[in-house]
Amino acid sequence: MNNFLGEIQIFGFNFAPNGWAFCDGKLLPISQYAALYSLVGTVYGGDGRTTFGLPNLQGLAACATGRGTGLQPYALGENFGSETVALISNELAGHTHVANIFLQNDTTQRFALPTPGSSPVAPATATPFASSQTSNGSFAANFVGPNVGGQPHANQQPYLALNFCIALQGDFPQRP
Template sequence: MSDPFLGEIQLYAFQFAPTNWAYCAGQLVPLSQYTALFSLLGINYGGNGQSNFGLPNFQSFAACAVGQGPGLTERILGETFGSESVTLISTEMPQHTHAVNFYAQRDNTKRQVGPSNGSALVSPNNSSIFVQSAPVSGTFPATSVTVNPGNQAHPNQQPYLAMNFCISLQGAFPSRP
């Protein structure tokens, strides 16, 4: 693009910011050097507004429109929200049970009290490990399977493609309609 607007943000698929563009990495820039850009961005993305101001930061963030859609929370310019990981606690997990049936195995050669080292459920072509069409012998109690999130965080991100967001440091000052 030959004549970008000042403050315009573009995606680039290469490893450098073009001349008169800067990475959108949240860095602070001197207000005295970029007064026109400061008049557009203010301190929405950081800085003290006296000697510096921040550029937008797209590191680990996705873009989101400003405003409020029907039934959605309002989003203001420069606001960050969301998280890269979430730790569930037991009160956030829905209450439910799992019925686990077990069947009596009448062939003693196929019985085990518990799995031994290296054992797995397999069925050779000429043998069945379970009794064919056997009635259910019982159900494990609901306490056999419990809610235990383990306080371990899990990733909570949409899929991403890493590219460079850059902001124009020079260009035509955008006019208001």
């Protein structure tokens, strides 16, 4: 079976097979690859006079063109998404964190690194325990709170290192 010119396939080895090129955004001369240029044009870069670009799928996930149910439309060659995201407070689901604590009245049993039967030393500038509570009580209302620092976290799909390659030669696809 022959492949089509401009067809993109995934390969599990570290080289592009004969007649294929990595989808790495490289610019190619139109004069040498006129048939492939007639299919992809300058969608992926190039000046359209002497060069055109190959798709760049390095570290990216491929997506079909068009509009899926409930999704926005995507155009051929469009890049979107982000490798990192910083969440804001209204994007976080409501939740709580339980902290099991106890009040150690014996100050000789308070240590920076607690051991069984001891408790951590409270910072000098904070009152962590509600004054009306007894042992095994709650933190003061202002001691624990939301901390949305806007720090980005990784936002990548699970991945396996593979190479996307485009056919530089093959059967010219016929339009339906």
